[in-house]
Structure formats: C-alpha cells, structure tokens
Amino acid sequence: MTTKHEDTREWASTGVVLERIVMPVVLDACCGTRMFWFDKEDSRTLFVDKRVGTRVIDVGTPGTKGRKPKVVKPDKVVDFRNMPFGDNSFHHVVFDPPHFYKGAGKTGRIAFDYGLLDKTWRDDIKDGFAECFRVLSPMGTLIFKWCEAEIPLREVLELTPNKPLYGHRSGKKAQTHWVAFIKA
Incomplete structure (x- = not known):
C-alpha cells in the first residue's frame, strides 16, 4: 500500500519525534473500480x-476496438456494514454503495462495477x-x-438520522445524486 498521510508530533522545542502515525485522512467505503476518482491511487485515501x-x-469504436481490464482491487477488503476502524478515524468519507437489485443481473457490467443490493438493502x-x-x-x-x-x-435518506447539508443531481437522466453531510 502507498504511504498515507503522516502525522508527526514533536515534543515542545526539543525537536524529538515521539511518534509517527501513518494514516489515511479519507475513506472510500465502497471503492469498486474507483470510477469517479481523478487519482485512483490517491495516497490520502484508503x-x-x-x-x-x-x-x-471492450473499448474503442468499431474498427478500433480493443480490450481493457476493469479492476476492483481495494487496499483492504472490508464490508461497509461492519468496518474494522476506530471511531472518528477519518476526516472525509465517501459512501457510494450498490444501488441496483432488480434488473442488473448478477454477472453483468453493473453488478461488477457497482455491486448489487439484495432483499436486505434497507438494513x-x-x-x-x-x-x-x-x-x-x-x-x-x-x-x-x-x-x-x-x-x-428520499427512501434511502430516511435510513439515516443525519441531516444532509446539500446535494446535486448529475448524469444523462439526472438520476445520480451527490449528497453532502457534515458530522456535528
């Protein structure tokens, strides 16, 4: 794994380093293929x-097609429903959970890129x-x-007691929502 954010604490004016903590400041809780990241290896992010x-x-246009691998390779294999990190560990969290379950198919592109929900999706x-x-x-x-x-x-936001700060619609059909929260 790449080096993450380093927090070095020094003792008063002596310049003695007491501890060196290497930790990420951002968590992507469901990274998938890291599609929306500018830097898919951003060192500040776990x-x-x-x-x-x-x-x-398959990529390219007819006559110039090629093949390219899409990869789901997290830094750490973790289920977003039960994460092994301490309380208050990250300054910023990205939560892009699976959002399809009816028509996506278990082995198709959507299932691979995003993962799939099952009958327990609300929980x-x-x-x-x-x-x-x-x-x-x-x-x-x-x-x-x-x-x-x-x-x-609206059905999904009912699943958290936390109040959204603001949001934005995007995508060809304006069906994708980006919602910001702040932890009080």
Missing part, C-alpha cells in the same frame, strides 16, 4: 470494498450510514452517491 476481481471489457444501507458516521471525525464530511434508477433517494 480504498476499501468487500469485493475483489477483474473483468475484461444494509442503514448499517452502512451508521458505520460511515461512526468512523467519521467530528466536523468531518461524508459524500454520499446514489443512483435512483430503481430506488428513490
């Missing part, structure tokens, strides 16, 4: 997911929100991404 795998896809998302806020430091920010192609955002 990328976690419960899945690991590779899928080869899973509720537990995920609780874990993300637990590991988020006070006054830290959580960015939640949700595509409401199958489940409306």
Whole structure:
C-alpha cells in the first residue's frame, strides 16, 4: 500500500519525534473500480470494498476496438456494514454503495462495477450510514452517491438520522445524486 498521510508530533522545542502515525485522512467505503476518482491511487485515501476481481471489457469504436481490464482491487477488503476502524478515524468519507437489485443481473457490467443490493438493502444501507458516521471525525464530511434508477433517494435518506447539508443531481437522466453531510 502507498504511504498515507503522516502525522508527526514533536515534543515542545526539543525537536524529538515521539511518534509517527501513518494514516489515511479519507475513506472510500465502497471503492469498486474507483470510477469517479481523478487519482485512483490517491495516497490520502484508503480504498476499501468487500469485493475483489477483474473483468475484461471492450473499448474503442468499431474498427478500433480493443480490450481493457476493469479492476476492483481495494487496499483492504472490508464490508461497509461492519468496518474494522476506530471511531472518528477519518476526516472525509465517501459512501457510494450498490444501488441496483432488480434488473442488473448478477454477472453483468453493473453488478461488477457497482455491486448489487439484495432483499436486505434497507438494513444494509442503514448499517452502512451508521458505520460511515461512526468512523467519521467530528466536523468531518461524508459524500454520499446514489443512483435512483430503481430506488428513490428520499427512501434511502430516511435510513439515516443525519441531516444532509446539500446535494446535486448529475448524469444523462439526472438520476445520480451527490449528497453532502457534515458530522456535528
């Protein structure tokens, strides 16, 4: 794993280093293929997911097609419903859980890229929100991404007692929502 944020504390004016803590300041709780990241290896971020795998896809235009691997390779294999991190561990958390379960198919592109929900999706998302806020430091920010192609955002936001700060719709059909929270 790449070097993460270093927090070095020195004792008064003596210049003696007492401890060196290497820790990430950002957590991506469901990193998948890291699609929206500018730097997919950002050293400030710990990328976690419960899945690991590779899928080869066709790229390019007709006549110039090639094949390229898409990879789900988290820094650490972790289930967002039960994360092994201490309380208040991260300044910023990204929570982009699976958001399809009806028509995605178990082995298709959507299933690989995003993962799939199952019948317990309400409990899973509720537990995920609780874990993300637990590991988020006070006054830290959580960015939640949700595509409401199958489940409306309002139903999902009812699963957390935390009040959203603001949000934005995006995508061709404006079905993807980016919602910001701050931990009071």
